[in-house]
Amino acid sequence: MLEIKCPYCGLRDEEEFGCGGEAHIARPLADNPISDKDFADYLFYRDNPKGLFLERWRHSAGCRRWFNVARDTVSHQILEVYPMGAKPSTKAGRAAYEASWRRQSPAEAAARNIPQKTRKTSTSKR
Amino acid sequence: MASSNSDNTSNGAPDAQTPQASALPEILPNPEGGAAGISIAKVAGRTLINLRCEDNIKAKLEALFGTPLPAEPNKVASMGTRRAIWLGPDETLLMIEEEQEAEFMLNLKALLGTAHYAATPVSDAIKIFRLGGTRRLDVLAKGCALDLHPASFKQGDCAQSMLAHAAITLAADTPDSLLLFCRTSYSDYVTSWLKDAAVEYGYILLDNA
Numbered sequence A: 001m002l003e004i005k006c007p008y009c010g011l012r013d014e015e016e017f018g019c020g021g022e023a024h025i026a027r028p029l030a031d032n033p034i035s036d037k038d039f040a041d042y043l044f045y046r047d048n049p050k051g052l053f054l055e056r057w058r059h060s061a062g063c064r065r066w067f068n069v070a071r072d073t074v075s076h077q078i079l080e081v082y083p084m085g086a087k088p089s090t091k092a093g094r095a096a097y098e099a100s101w102r103r104q105s106p107a108e109a110a111a112r113n114i115p116q117k118t119r120k121t122s123t124s125k126r
Numbered sequence B: 001m002a003s004s005n006s007d008n009t010s011n012g013a014p015d016a017q018t019p020q021a022s023a024l025p026e027i028l029p030n031p032e033g034g035a036a037g038i039s040i041a042k043v044a045g046r047t048l049i050n051l052r053c054e055d056n057i058k059a060k061l062e063a064l065f066g067t068p069l070p071a072e073p074n075k076v077a078s079m080g081t082r083r084a085i086w087l088g089p090d091e092t093l094l095m096i097e098e099e100q101e102a103e104f105m106l107n108l109k110a111l112l113g114t115a116h117y118a119a120t121p122v123s124d125a126i127k128i129f130r131l132g133g134t135r136r137l138d139v140l141a142k143g144c145a146l147d148l149h150p151a152s153f154k155q156g157d158c159a160q161s162m163l164a165h166a167a168i169t170l171a172a173d174t175p176d177s178l179l180l181f182c183r184t185s186y187s188d189y190v191t192s193w194l195k196d197a198a199v200e201y202g203y204i205l206l207d208n209a
């Protein structure tokens, strides 16, 4: 059983949480130039690394809020917990973020490249 | 409607209760003598309102509610019989006297106008119990992983968690009692479970706290 530190409620049993899988997957905008293959990579491909993994978790039985967790899939050690929309702050977490194939993916570029006419600039988090 | 715990059948059809639920009486004396280890009392006559809003709106409610709504996670603000229970960074559960509900909702509407908020009466969805007795924490410890010792779960603290797989909210309300909130659909199960867990300490079910 893991003890997970909810950013609001503090340390609680894993039983209270739900895991939402890989974090930092940016959705391409509706109006995008990417190929079906690149879109399928975004939609269906999930990493399953041996080692540090950046995941989304939700405190389902507590405050019901989402947050990010950097967890080692071998030792289950939780390196850090950080809010939605933020990036990891530890060196290893940051390295895992930068090393992900998604950073170079056309899908992520298509999520970042926001045309003024459809989206306000304030929604461009990444 | 579920039948009472002492009647395991309704119209001859089996009830969805466990045999244990019907086997346990409303009151079980403390086998070691003295007062029952836990008292489980339904809290009636209260309205619950789930309020979703940002901090700047929350601040406006102080005048109407009588006390500032909790800003810190997992805290309860009290004012007489009123309680404001932190449920999330933009979510508060307000507990007020039933007869004040209509007026309160009107005043809330007048105060907040077109501000972005949601106030939803949830009294029918959630049941409130007051747990008293010297062994109440020992009973809860059998099904809830929270550390409820007064040193870490102090008066004015609240927490959402699970009790034997049922979602609950607990509040350390007074030095000798806790408030327990659970889904109405789970309330029979929760009381049955509490009774079963309290057999060794004795328990008493009360109709109103």
Ligand SMILES: [Zn+2]
Residues within 6 Å of the ligand: A006, A007, A008, A009, A010, A059, A062, A063, A064, A065
């Ligand atoms: Zn939480």
